[in-house]
Amino acid sequence: MQYVSTRGSAPTLDFAGVTLAGLANDGGLYVPAEWPQFSRDEIASMRGLPYAELAARVMQPFVGDCLTPESLRGLTAKAYGRFAHAAVTPLTQLDERQWLLELFHGPTLAFKDVALQMLGLLFEEFLAREDGTLTIVGATSGDTGSAAIDAVAGLDRVEIFMLHPKGRVSDVQRRQMTTVRAPNVHNIAIDGSFDDAQAMVKRIFADRDVTAKHRIGAVNSINWARLMAQVVYYFAASLQLGGPEREVAFSVPTGNFGDVFAGHVAERIGLPIKRLIVATNTNDILYRALSNGDYSTGTVTPTAAPSMDIQVSSNFERLLFDVGGRDGIALAEQMRGFEASKAMQLTNAQRDGAAALFTSMRADEDDMARAMRWACEDCAEIVDPHTAIGLHAARAVELPHDVPVVTLATAHPAKFPDAVERSTGTRPSLPARVGDLFAREEAYTELPGTYEAVRDHILGHAA
Numbered sequence: 001m002q003y004v005s006t007r008g009s010a011p012t013l014d015f016a017g018v019t020l021a022g023l024a025n026d027g028g029l030y031v032p033a034e035w036p037q038f039s040r041d042e043i044a045s046m047r048g049l050p051y052a053e054l055a056a057r058v059m060q061p062f063v064g065d066c067l068t069p070e071s072l073r074g075l076t077a078k079a080y081g082r083f084a085h086a087a088v089t090p091l092t093q094l095d096e097r098q099w100l101l102e103l104f105h106g107p108t109l110a111f112k113d114v115a116l117q118m119l120g121l122l123f124e125e126f127l128a129r130e131d132g133t134l135t136i137v138g139a140t141s142g143d144t145g146s147a148a149i150d151a152v153a154g155l156d157r158v159e160i161f162m163l164h165p166k167g168r169v170s171d172v173q174r175r176q177m178t179t180v181r182a183p184n185v186h187n188i189a190i191d192g193s194f195d196d197a198q199a200m201v202k203r204i205f206a207d208r209d210v211t212a213k214h215r216i217g218a219v220n221s222i223n224w225a226r227l228m229a230q231v232v233y234y235f236a237a238s239l240q241l242g243g244p245e246r247e248v249a250f251s252v253p254t255g256n257f258g259d260v261f262a263g264h265v266a267e268r269i270g271l272p273i274k275r276l277i278v279a280t281n282t283n284d285i286l287y288r289a290l291s292n293g294d295y296s297t298g299t300v301t302p303t304a305a306p307s308m309d310i311q312v313s314s315n316f317e318r319l320l321f322d323v324g325g326r327d328g329i330a331l332a333e334q335m336r337g338f339e340a341s342k343a344m345q346l347t348n349a350q351r352d353g354a355a356a357l358f359t360s361m362r363a364d365e366d367d368m369a370r371a372m373r374w375a376c377e378d379c380a381e382i383v384d385p386h387t388a389i390g391l392h393a394a395r396a397v398e399l400p401h402d403v404p405v406v407t408l409a410t411a412h413p414a415k416f417p418d419a420v421e422r423s424t425g426t427r428p429s430l431p432a433r434v435g436d437l438f439a440r441e442e443a444y445t446e447l448p449g450t451y452e453a454v455r456d457h458i459l460g461h462a463a
């Protein structure tokens with residue numbers, strides 16, 4: 001399996017290459033040169049497999065010959081052995097049509113663990129082969145940070161610098177990052193938004209002063225391996241609900257478009273998916289882009305669903321590439337225009353291509369609170385604010401009545417106790433595995449929101 005950049009001029013790489021590279025050196029994102037295909041029979045034969053086995057089956061064509069089937073199975077067994085639920089990503093029924101796919105049973109209580117537990121192991125495997133090291137620079141609006149830190153804390157060959165927007169993540173989210181004491185973990189709170197942090201991360205990849213001294217790596221969903229691992233749970237849910245013979249729709253609360261792009265990949269490689277519903281909060285660039293082609297940023301507004309407080313949605317570029325004719329040179333030009341003006345209009349091909357599978361819905365704070373109350377009062381389920389946004393969208397979209405709708409429950413409600421309590425009157429408590437979080441000491445560096453401050457800090461502290 002070979003991977004190409006969405007901007008058409010970076011070298012083609014194999015799976016190990018893209019895992020360590022993170023971002024392509026032309027500023028684009030790596031995608032498979034072509035989509036592997038699973039037949040209906042092959043998919044049906046995956047029914048009932050333990051999650052780790054299913055993961056190895058779905059990932060194998062993407063990994064190619066970079067890992068033998070035995071070593072891939074060894075890695076998935078280790079990665080998913082740390083989850084608190086035997087099914088890893090269990091499904092819960094809400095009513096006759098609505099389902100929740102619980103993605104928060106990993107060590108840091110969010111869907112990011114599903115991919116990052118695997119990514120940490122892949123880094124170790126590929127770096128050991130070449131006796132190399134990696135300096136990871138990441139940005140988080142709340143969940144990626146702790147999941148990535150958990151996955152790499154204490155590793156000898158990896159060091160991580162994680163940027164979060166100061167005061168814009170929940171207390172639980174911040175403490176899950178800043179109370180991890182390991183010599184290879186560096187937390188940085190910047191003045192600014194997640195978008196500012198994400199832009200700094202991308203700039204570091206192109207900064208020769210930094211890359212001359214350190215090999216920079218990515219844990220954000222710009223890294224292809226993140227998305228690959230997320231494809232698996234679409235298969236898991238579909239197989240439980242009658243797939244591949246029955247089509248399923250998925251509602252995905254998303255900011256950076258990675259989680260829902262994984263659904264697009266699942267469909268591309270053969271999983272029958274009726275519709276992917278892109279659920280946004282009031283930071284609604286994806287809703288506007290998918291509804292009327294307007295991909296223009298606004299100011300990031302802090303909401304009760306902070307992980308989705310994003311206006312520049314990295315993985316949307318992968319969709320534009322894939323549905324817009326896979327013309328990297330044309331897309332590079334389009335993205336340069338966007339980076340200069342912070343606005344662009346989708347082409348007709350991009351709009352039509354996206355409309356074939358995607359629908360988008362936007363939820364404001366009232367919609368979110370109503371959905372949380374519905375889940376609590378009518379279905380006896382406490383959901384987190386992000387999941388509530390997904391549920392709002394899942395219930396609002398019109399679909400044939402025999403299509404089950406699965407909302408991705410992206411985080412445990414205890415990560416957002418204040419917002420959940422405000423809407424439902426119930427304060428969710430942290431699971432025992434993270435129970436002493438508020439007794440641990442925090443450590444992080446506060447920096448101004450300038451690229452130079454962050455770059456100098458990394459250069460001054462990287463091993």
Ligand SMILES: N[C@@H](CCOP(=O)(O)O)C(=O)O
Pocket residue numbers: 139140141142143144145219220221222255256258307308314
């Ligand atoms: N919502 C994310 C933001 C980063 O997105 P990623 O999927 O690209 O890592 C978060 O919670 O940090």
